[in-house]
Amino acid sequence: MRPLAERMRPASLDEMVGQRRLLAPDSVLRRSIQAGQVHSMILWGPPGCGKTTLALLLARYADAEFRAVSAVLSGLPEVRKVLAEAEQTFAGGRRTVLFVDEVHRFNKAQQDAFLPHIERGTILFVGATTENPSFELNSALLSRCRVHVMEAVSADDIRQALERALEDETRGLGGRGLQIGESQLQLIATAADGDVRRGLTLLEIAAEVAEGVEAGQGGTVTDEVLEQVLADRTRRFDKGGEQFYDQMSALHKCVRSSNPDAALYWLARMLDGGADPGYLARRLTRMAVEDVGLADPRALQMSIDAWDAYDRLGSPEGELALAQVAIYLASTAKSNAAYKAWGQAQADVRKYGTQEVPMHIRNAPTRLMKNxxxxxxxxxxxxxxxxxxxxxxxxxxxxxxxxxYQPVERGMEIRLGEKLERLRAEREAAQGNRSK
Known part of the structure; x- marks a missing residue:
């Protein structure tokens, strides 16, 4: 009755796929787990990378009770109940591994509830999060836990998990006579997008709808069947989380480094993941003034035109306008001279406070003011x-x-720099003569 992904959950560290850096044979974490000497920790990684599985294995190797709560489904009363039960278990001479899924969704007060129990050793706290702990978890909890970064699982490692599921006659699909090709397994592994659970789920669906399958026996996974199973799959993307800002940073920096191909890739990734095209248009316009600037003043107008074109056309037609301006911004001359000049001017405003406007450039609309x-x-x-x-x-x-403002020697700013250099020298000479 249980899903394939749950049935095939690894029963030992040797069955885990991926995480070769974190769980290498000679790694500190692996040795401590195998010795049963585990510590409270935060597991930070994308969905399907093995966070829950690792928490279960921690409890198994440490011969501890395993309790799990979800920050999405559980409130403080339920957490307190679980902690009270852990106290009783501890008094009886056994520890509890408390696994808190989506721990970043707990507020500060809820996170603080775990602190005294972690300090006393009542629980081995294992928090799982897909968000950056330094942003989402309070410092008190972080100081009592070690953060372990888990990575998305590679397609090759996911394929290994799929092959194991096909061979396992007790927990998996072994013995059913399911026919599936090597290339089809690779397509499923790639479509899983770093998520082992997703890969196993896709394999299970393919097995259920395979041609000729009867009463759960046999069947052939054809290319046509697999195409339907893998249709409309989505890539990992979090419109409000760290992945969003990492990809936005990548787009901006690829534009800045004059790499239009990489800029196009990250723009496509963000649009594919559901990022707001209007937000992307706004950020591209910002790049036009921050990184291109007056080296190519046309960039700003092109960005605004692309923004306007998207507003008129919508998706998917308007996305081409955003792609076009991303290519142009990445390809044209760059200058942050205006950006730096604006920052220096703002700094002087703060430094010098409210200075009077010199008399000669004040407005004089009345006779009194002229007098x-x-x-x-x-x-x-x-x-x-x-x-x-x-x-x-x-x-x-x-x-x-x-x-x-100090123009760079690129694009149109070459001519602007020559002109301003001459004017500044002449102004300095003229004002010097006037003061003598």
Whole structure:
């Protein structure tokens, strides 16, 4: 009656697939588990990588009771009940491995409930999470547990689990005469996307709908059957979690490093995973001003046009506009000079506080203000030689002239830099002569 993935859950460390770094034969964790000397821990990894299985094996090797609660389904009253039972078990001379699935969904108060029991050794706490513990778990709990990072299982390792399920006559599908090809097994392993449980579930579905299957016996998994089983599968993606921000970071950094092919890949990954295209359009526009800047001013307008095109076309047609601008942003000249200049200007605003506007560039709409000296000495740039009045400053007197914007020698900023370098030198000379 139990699903294949549950029946085939490893009964020993040797049956686990994947996690070769964490559970290598000479690793500290493996040796401690086999010796029954385990510690409280946080298992951080994607779905189907073996977190629950490892917790069960911890209890088995340590000859401890195993209790599991889910942060999605359980509240504080149920947690307290389980902890009270663990106290009684501990008093009887046996420890309890308490497995808390999705532990990141517990709030701070609920997480704190475990602390005294971990300290006294009443429980061996094993928390499982798909989210970054440093963001989702409080520091008190983290200080009492060791974090172990678990990785998505490779397609080759998943295939090994599938083959074992096909051979096992007690727990798996062995002895049924199921016919499935090597290439089909590989397709299932790849479609599992790093999730052993998903791979076994897909294999079980394929076995149930195989051509010619009768009363659970025999059957052939044809390419047509497998195509239907694997249809509309989704890749791992969390629209609000760390995977989202990691992939967004990858897209941004590939644009910045002028790698349009990699940028396209990450854009496709995010759209495939269900990211909001409007959000991606906004971030691409940000890249246009942060990383391309004035080296190619066309990039900003192209980003806005792509955003507008998506709003008009929607998915999937509008996604091509986002792809096009991602290619352009990654391919064109880059400059963060405007981004850095803006940051320096903001820093000076905070540093110097509320400075008075110099009198010569103040607005003077009334006679009184003119009599008070507002606008006095202002030089109208259009009347000056070359169209720039070099003898006047634009900064508050307490600050003096400042230089924020320093163009790079790429794209259009080459010409901007040459012009500004000349103007700044002439302005410095003109203001120096004026002060003598």
């Amino acid at each position: 008070l000296g507002y606008g006095r000495g202002y030089q109208y740039d259009h009347d000056a030689e070359g169209g720039v009045a070099l003898g006047q400053t634009g900064f508050p007197d307490a600050m003096g002239e400042r230089v924020y």
